[in-house]
Amino acid sequence: MFFLLIISGLSPQSVVANDRPNDAGGCVIITWDSVSDTSIDGYIVLRQTLPDTTFKRVGFTGRLKNEFEDNSAVDSERYVYRIATKKGEMYYYSPPSNVIHSSPQFFHTGRLNTLIAVIIFTFLLVYFVRRAKKGENLFIRKISGIDAVDEAIGRATEMGRPILYVPGLGDIDFPSTIASMNILGEVAKKVAMYDIPLIAVNCYPVVFTVAREIVHEAFLNQGKIEKYKDDYVRYLTESQFGYAGAINGIILRERPATCFFIGPFFAESLLMAETGNQIGAVQIAGTDQVLQLPFFVTACDYTLLGEEVYAASAYLSREPILLGSLKAQDFGKFLVLLILVFLTVLSFFNLNLLSFLKVE
Amino acid sequence: MKQRLPLFICLVVGLLMVIQFYIPHPVSVGFNSIINKWVVILSAFALVLGIGNLVSHHISKIKKAKADRWYSLVTLISMTLMALVGLVFGIGPDSLYQKIFLNILTPLGATMFALLAYYMASAAYRAFRVRNIEASILLASAFVVMLGFMPIGQFLHPYFPQVAEWIMRVPNMASQRGILFGVAFGSIATALKIILGIERSWLGSGK
Numbered sequence: 001m002f003f004l005l006i007i008s009g010l011s012p013q014s015v016v017a018n019d020r021p022n023d024a025g026g027c028v029i030i031t032w033d034s035v036s037d038t039s040i041d042g043y044i045v046l047r048q049t050l051p052d053t054t055f056k057r058v059g060f061t062g063r064l065k066n067e068f069e070d071n072s073a074v075d076s077e078r079y080v081y082r083i084a085t086k087k088g089e090m091y092y093y094s095p096p097s098n099v100i101h102s103s104p105q106f107f108h109t110g111r112l113n114t115l116i117a118v119i120i121f122t123f124l125l126v127y128f129v130r131r132a133k134k135g136e137n138l139f140i141r142k143i144s145g146i147d148a149v150d151e152a153i154g155r156a157t158e159m160g161r162p163i164l165y166v167p168g169l170g171d172i173d174f175p176s177t178i179a180s181m182n183i184l185g186e187v188a189k190k191v192a193m194y195d196i197p198l199i200a201v202n203c204y205p206v207v208f209t210v211a212r213e214i215v216h217e218a219f220l221n222q223g224k225i226e227k228y229k230d231d232y233v234r235y236l237t238e239s240q241f242g243y244a245g246a247i248n249g250i251i252l253r254e255r256p257a258t259c260f261f262i263g264p265f266f267a268e269s270l271l272m273a274e275t276g277n278q279i280g281a282v283q284i285a286g287t288d289q290v291l292q293l294p295f296f297v298t299a300c301d302y303t304l305l306g307e308e309v310y311a312a313s314a315y316l317s318r319e320p321i322l323l324g325s326l327k328a329q330d331f332g333k334f335l336v337l338l339i340l341v342f343l344t345v346l347s348f349f350n351l352n353l354l355s356f357l358k359v360e
Numbered sequence: 361m362k363q364r365l366p367l368f369i370c371l372v373v374g375l376l377m378v379i380q381f382y383i384p385h386p387v388s389v390g391f392n393s394i395i396n397k398w399v400v401i402l403s404a405f406a407l408v409l410g411i412g413n414l415v416s417h418h419i420s421k422i423k424k425a426k427a428d429r430w431y432s433l434v435t436l437i438s439m440t441l442m443a444l445v446g447l448v449f450g451i452g453p454d455s456l457y458q459k460i461f462l463n464i465l466t467p468l469g470a471t472m473f474a475l476l477a478y479y480m481a482s483a484a485y486r487a488f489r490v491r492n493i494e495a496s497i498l499l500a501s502a503f504v505v506m507l508g509f510m511p512i513g514q515f516l517h518p519y520f521p522q523v524a525e526w527i528m529r530v531p532n533m534a535s536q537r538g539i540l541f542g543v544a545f546g547s548i549a550t551a552l553k554i555i556l557g558i559e560r561s562w563l564g565s566g567k
Contacts (some may be wrong), residue, residue, distance in 0.1 A: 024386045068503040076406040104385045111382055116377070118548065125552055141445065173399075175477065175547035180555065205406035210562065217563070232415055234411035239465070241472035253428050267473065288543040290536045298483040306539040310546025313561060327554055329545045336541060 010035050012043060012066075012083040012090035017100040022111075022360065025075045025104035028344035032083045032094060034066040042093070045070065049077050051100065057240035073102040080166040110360025120335070125328040132324030140323055145302035146315045147286055151283045153190045156257035162197035163187070164256035166247060166272065167211065168263025168287065169240060170202045175310070176288040180263035181210055181287075182313030187260065188218035195224070196229040199250060203243040208235040248275045261285040261300070262309060265292045286312065310359075367557045374555035414439070502529055 012032040020027040042322060045068045046055035058110060062067050073079065093265060132138055153264040156163045165187060167180040184200060191198045202208035212233040219228035236246045248271060252261065259276040261269070262285065269285075269292040276283045277299045285296035286304025296303045307329065314322030343354050379393065380388045418432035446457045487498045507513035508524020553559035 007508075022384050024384050024389045057494055106383060106385055108382050108384050115382055121545075122552060125549065125556075125558075129558060152520045156405040175550050176543075179546070182559060182561045195429060202410075204403075205410035207405050209406045212413075214562065229415055230413070231420070233413075235390065235413045239469060241469040242465075245468075245472050249431065257536060267476065268525075270479045270483060274483060288546070290539050290543075293539070294487075305542075307542030307546040310543075310550050313559065317561070321558055322553070325549050325558060329549045332545045332548075333541055334503050336545075 001076055004329070010037055010040065010085045010087060012085055012092075012094040013079060015083050015097040017079065017081045017097040020069065021246065022105055022108040023098055025102050026071065026073055028070045028073045028079060028081075028100055029083045030068045030070065030083070030097065032066050034063075035085055035092075037085075037087070038063070039087065041086040041088070043068075044086055046082045046084060046093075048080040048082070048096070055082055066164070067118055067267050075102050075104065079099060083320045095107075108360070110358075113356055114359055120281075121328065121332050123239060123360035124331050128324040128327040128331070130319050130324075131319040132327075135320070138323055138327050139169065140311075140315065140326055143304070143308050143311065145261075145286065145308060146312050147318075148282075148284055148302045149187065149316060150190070152260075153187070153194060153196065153260040155193045155282055156196050159257040160196075162199050163191060164247075164251065164254075164259045164276075164281075165198065165200040166259070166263070167200070167202060167207060168261070168265045168266065169203055169243065170207075170264035171208045172210060174264045175266045177207060179270050179310045179313065180286075181214055183260075183262055183309075184211055185214045185218055186228075186313060186316040188215040191223055192219040192222035192224040192227065195227055199254065199256065200233045201236050201247055201250065202234065203234055203236055203238050203240075203295045205235060208233065217265045240266065240268055244271045251275045251279060252325050255279055256281055259283045261287070261296065262304065262312070263287065265289055270295040270299060276300075362562055363560070367560070367565060371555055371557060374551070378555075411439075 015030065015032045017028050017030045020029050032043070035066060040063050040250065042062045043065070044057055045059040045061070047058045047070065048055045051171075058072060059068055070079075070081075078099055078101045080099055083094040085094075113297060126335055128138070150343040153163065165184055165263050167177060167184065167206050170177040172178065188198065188200075196216065197226055200211050202211055212230075216228055217226075217234050219225050236243050250256075251272070252275065256276075259272075259281045261273060261276075261283065265287045266289065269287070269289075273285060273296055282299035284302045284304070285300040286309040287293060290305050290306070293303065294306060311329070314326055339357075343357070346353055373395070374393070380392050380483075415436065418436050421432040422429045422436075442457070442460065445460065446455075449456045450456045461519060488495070490496050490499055504520065505524045505527055507516065508520045508527075513520035513524070550559065553564065
């Protein structure tokens with residue numbers, strides 16, 4: 001119980017309570033004007049639950065803050081807040097705030113910009129896919145890293161040695177892991193066609209099961225199911241360097257003619273790519289992890305940079321519908337570039353709308 | 361039906377998860393939590409399949425008496441021992457399981473990580489060999505950046521750290537952001553293609 005009314009220059013003023021926006025309820029934000037005295041200890045936040053008449057302490061903040069989030073609010077209750085400045089043993093109380101109650105919201109307004117972007121991009125995607133379906137010839141630039149897939153598989157066929165496929169260190173919730181699985185499907189079809197051994201190694205069990213299903217179906221589609229072996233897709237370990245060590249062991253013992261490193265990679269990328277380089281394998285890498293790209297560029301013959309990983313499946317399959325989606329990606333990037341240039345030019349004239357791009 | 365049902369489930373759950381992102385209401389948050397629990401449960405089932413694959417692969421190698429069968433034997437014995445130690449003695453902070461983990465597995469991982477320094481040296485040697493104009497620019501900028509971040513750079517010329525900082529902050533950052541834009545659009549396109557059923561190679565058919 002802290003209800004002692006002492007009004008002085010140390011009493012916080014303009015105490016305002018607001019429901020926290022864009023949340024699931026249960027939170028009130030209280031703001032006040034800080035006092036100018038720098039020798040105070042901090043502020044005590046007091047709350048009155050109506051129709052009670054007493055204030056109870058709900059929190060304490062340091063003297064440099066003038067905002068408090070009360071996460072103990074109940075949505076059906078109405079509250080009044082009061083802030084007490086604590087200086088030594090003395091308390092200086094503010095006037096009461098407005099009456100407030102917390103509530104959940106049905107739309108996150110801070111994410112409106114992303115919703116607009118997704119809707120525009122979906123329209124672009126549908127538009128270009130429809131154009132592709134009508135048989136329109138869409139120009140797609142040459143991606144040498146993907147063009148080299150056939151060459152790399154051909155080399156493995158000539159040498160009679162296996163192909164190693166590493167989908168990276170990401171679980172199935174990584175978009176680049178999904179893109180890698182799409183590429184694995186295309187690679188597996190060619191592996192089935194030319195009857196070459198495949199070693200696809202995985203570090204997450206869910207990715208392993210998806211990879212196994214994809215490779216199995218690829219063999220089935222090529223009418224080579226009798227050639228499929230369970231051993232083609234292997235589960236190793238979730239440990240990052242255990243995974244890298246196991247792959248290095250496979251590279252050195254089984255000496256694959258071609259290594260694919262496509263997916264999300266982290267510190268282990270160079271360990272594997274350098275080992276593959278040492279045995280003279282043709283290496284095609286691709287990742288969306290910007291910091292790992294220089295390592296792959298150095299150690300591999302071909303590297304798919306960022307978005308090329310996502311384009312590879314469409315590029316390899318040459319399906320018009322999938323190629324249409326690549327056009328949508330390009331137009332999306334062009335649109336973002338235009339918006340950025342436009343907003344930057346506006347900011348020269350003191351019209352700062354760049355904050356609209358901020359996502360909460 | 362074998363394809364339509366997964367596509368339908370993918371469409372419905374995918375759209376629900378997209379909608380959920382824009383709704384902060386407790387019902388929506390609860391739905392997200394339930395889906396995440398399902399993912400954990402499904403992962404546990406997949407782990408059984410993964411371990412089954414690991415065991416069968418190594419048993420077949422041992423049976424075939426290949427030259428490297430000893431590695432397979434070590435793998436199987438280590439895996440079984442760790443599982444038994446964890447099941448019998450528990451996995452608490454002072455348990456035998458934690459001691460094996462901290463004193464054997466962690467140093468082994470650190471050893472692999474430490475090897476990275478040597479791999480980096482050999483990769484850097486190849487990258488910095490002056491073969492063409494791009495490699496020359498790479499070598500020159502790497503030289504400036506390395507000097508700029510070392511005390512000797514400041515000693516040689518006070519502009520070295522500033523130039524190094526500029527290379528990292530302007531051309532390097534600009535190219536990184538360019539790649540990241542592409543990655544973002546690629547991620548969204550992949551997600552939309554799968555949700556809308558345009559990309560179906562994850563179903564195995566490729567059609």
